[in-house]
Each structure stands twice: as structure tokens, then as C-alpha cells.
Amino acid sequence: MTGPRPCGKPTQRGAALLVALLAVALASVLALGLVEDQRRTLARTQALTETERSWQFAQGLESTLVERVRRARREGAGPMPLDGGWSAAFPVPGGAVRIRLIPRSDRFNLNSLADPTPERALRARDGLARLLAQLDLDPGLADALGDALRAGGRPVLLAHISELGEMDGFSTVDRTRLLPFVTVVPDPRSRLDVNAASAEALVAQVPELGSEAAERLILRAPYARPEDLFAQPELQALSAPDLANRLAVEGDWFLAHAEIALGDRVQDHYRLLNVSGAGYDARYVSLGIP
Template sequence: MHRCSGSRQDGSALLLALVAAALAAVLAVGLVERAQRSLARTEALVAAERGWQYARGMDEIAVALLRRARSEGIDPALLDGAWSQPFEVPGGVVQGRLIDQNARFNVNALAHPDGATAAAAQAAFRRLLDALGLDRIIADELADWLDGASVPSPGSAATNWYSRRDPPYRTAGVVLANTSELRWLRSVDHEAWLALAPLVSALPEPELVVNVNTTSPEVLAALLPALEPGQARRVLTDKPFSDLPAFERHPLVAPVMRPDVRRHLTVSSRWYLAQARVVLDEVTRDYFRLMIPEVPGYDGFRYVSQGVP
């Protein structure tokens, strides 16, 4: 009897030892997994901070290039859209480019405080939509979106249409911070957005000023109603123009130039979007910063993205 009782006690002790060992193993695995996750988070934070600092460095280079180009009488438009050579950094590479925002149609011009100026910008935007084969109602929906209209323009989407979406939202009542916000409009689907994206900007000012030396035929024709896109394309083959009078004297421009359009044209750009592409440990991040080179200290940081500007 005593021998059997001792065997049972030995078996219980062995079972308890096995359970304790199993629990210890589970706890150890859990601790290792938590440590690995913590390490991964730390590495991700360090990589993000490194990427941010590299991007800031590219911003400084971009501003320096723009200022140097202007001081030496070089047209900064020559830099538009061209990627720099890759800079090798520990763990990856960094590249940068400048995107001329005055080459594009500033959609926030539809929110100009002067009603007549806003209406003229809306009419020009309709012509741009026509050239792209898009529905004109987009211009009305954008105008309603910018002023937060609860009573929409005829055919446009009302606030209650947006409130019935999933998730629901409202017309903004403020200017766009980024052109991607056009996707919130009822009539801007993916195809419409792809057509508009390379031709529009969203500047933090309501002025519509387009650089004739860097713009597209579609935008130029939208500003000059009597100029067909094909004619605009032929005009732009003769760029660069040294000054605005030289542009206005062009044989195709002179007959259709209007005094009210002149204020919307320029031969130099003020706004640029600096894009820094940082590839660290095979992960690509794009950083975008809106800048005005002649305004020291202007901080126009926009966003970090893995997509397009």
C-alpha cells in the first residue's frame, strides 16, 4: 500500500513538473514574441525617422537648387519633374524631384473671395473638363464642396447625398489641402481622377496663375476659350517665352488674348512640390513638401505617401 501511494506521489510530482515546464516554455515564447514585436516597432520607428531626416535633406537641396537657378538666370522650369541621381545612404537610396505647381490648374481658385473671379475660374475648369472628356458637373460639385453649400447647384450633389455615404461625410466648406480630395466628389471616379491628377494642383491661395512655359495644352486652352487644344499644343512648341508680352505676340495667341486672362498668366513659377523618395531596407516612402523658394522658413509639409502626389 505504501509503495503504491509513493508511486502516485511520484507520478503527480512528475506531472506537475511537466506542467510547470510547459507553462515556462509558453511564457518564454510569449516573451520572445513580445520582444520581437517591440524590436520590430523600434526598427520601424527608427527607419521612419531616418527617412524623414533624409527627406528633409532633399528638401534643403531642392530649395538651394531653385534659388541658385534663379540667381544665375536659369529657368527653374528646366528642373520640373526630373528625378535627381540616386544618393546612396546606409541601408538604401534617396532621390528627389520638383513638380511645378504653377504649371497646373489651381482648383482652389473656384473658392476665390471675389465672386466674378471665382466664376471665371469655374468656367475655365469646365473647359478643362471638356478637353478631357469629363462631365462638366464636376466643376459645379467642386464649387459646392469648397463653399460647403447645403443647397447645391442644379445637377450637383447636395450635402445629404454625401451624408448617406458609408461612411457619411459632408461638403468641406474649405479649400482642398490636396488634389486627391477631389475623389470625395460624387462625379469623380477613378478614371476621372487619373485624367485630372497630372493637370491640377491645390494651392493654399485662391489665385489661378499658370506658367505658360511649363503648362500643358489642356490647361492653356482652358484659360483661353478661343484657343483650341491643338492650337495650344503648337503654341507651346515655341516655348520658352522670355516674358509675357513675347507670349502674347505669338501668332496664335494674339488674336484670342483677352485682358481679363492676362492676370492668370506668367512666365515663372512660384509654387513647387518637392518629392523625396526614400528607399530603406527595401521599403519605399514618398515625402511631399509644398514650397515657395523665395519665402525663407515657409513650411509647407504636406504628407507622406507610398503613392503619387
């Protein structure tokens, strides 16, 4: 004879316990997920707050430094030694800040190939072709870039030097070799700062000038006044009446680089600035990309 069949209560109790354990585990997972979401939200909020604070610090420092440059020039301090050196770091709430102004008038402006006056644009092409030849690069790239900047029949300016990477013919090697001698600023008629420029950039800016003459001019720098520069025999020998529109003894364009350290975060702010006007002209602003 068989005994009585066991009732289902123990099995039901085991199933209930299993469901309870699963519910507790699920609740724990949900709770951890909520905690993690809150942690991420807090981290994002803190990062946004620090970014905004660093932005404000950078903006204030840039305007202050530009005003110092402008005041020194008004007081007749002569060419400013703005060679990209860092300012002394000074404390701000929660961290420290330092800034530097990197010259951008010391290089040949690629946007000069988009000058609305055809004569000036052709001269700029010639200048770039001479620079490319000096660097053992293909001079034909000057025509390629000039055509690209007038592809639609109207001149189009480059916004950033990185756009060369999208141009046909400009390899990574070409760009790396060319980069120390060229820049991109939004004024096709920007002047070259002879006191800060290289002989290669000077030849590109003034194609009528030979390489040896350019080297002699650079060796005699700095020039305190434009009159001192234009009195040099190499420039006196040229039949180029518009040299004052192409050359200068101090730069107007700079790349402002602010390094903001807040807590354990370091952020780099860059602005392309023109310091010649009543205000300062920030043509592009970037975070972490010069």
C-alpha cells in the same frame, strides 16, 4: 483472498511529474512570448529610428534642392527644366537617397473655384467646364465642385486631389481622366506655368483662349521671359488685362519626392512646396502617398 491494496504514492508521483512538465511547458511559452515581444519592440524601435532618419534626410534634401532652384533663377538661368527627373543617388550612413521635384504649376488648380472674388471664381468654373468638355466629361461637374467649395457660404479649399473621390458625380473614371490636367494647391490665384503646361490646362486657365490658339502657344514654348509670352499674337488679341496674374513662364509649386533607402527599407516622402518665397512652404507632408 485478495492481496494488499496498492498505495497511492506512484499515482502521486505521476501527477507531480505531469505538473512539473506542464510548468516547464508554460515557462517555455512565456519565455518565447517575452523573446517575441522583445523582438517586436526592437523591430518597432528600429523602424521608428529609420523613419526619423529618413525624415531628416528628406527635409535636408528638399531645402537644398529648392535653394538651388531659387539661386538659378536669381542668376538668370531662365526656365528650369524641372520635369520630375530623379537626382543622382548619393550615399548616406546606412543607405542612399535621391530626390525629384515634380511640377504642380503645370496644371489647372481646382482651388481657383474657391477664389474669394466671385468674378474670378466664375471664370474658373467656366475654365474647368471647358476642360471637362475637351475630355468628353460632364461640364456640369464644374458647377458641382464650385458649389461644394462654397457649401457653407464661405470658400473652402481642397487639401488634396484625392478629395474628389468624396464629391458627388466624380466617378473613378472621371477622376482618372481628369488627373493629368488638374492639381490642388492652396493658393486660389496660383499661376499656370505655360512652359510646362498642356494646351488643355492652358484653355482651362484662360477660358477666353480657343483650343487652337492654346496649342499654338504651347508649341512655341519654352518662353524665356514673361514678356516673350505676353507678346504672342494669341494673347495680344485678348482683352484680358490680368493675364500676368494667371500665366507664368516658371512654376512656383512642386511636389518634392524623396526616396530614402536605409538597410532593406525604402521610404517615400512627399511634400507640396512653394519655392517663390524667402523660405519654402510645405503645405502638406505625407509618407508613401503622393
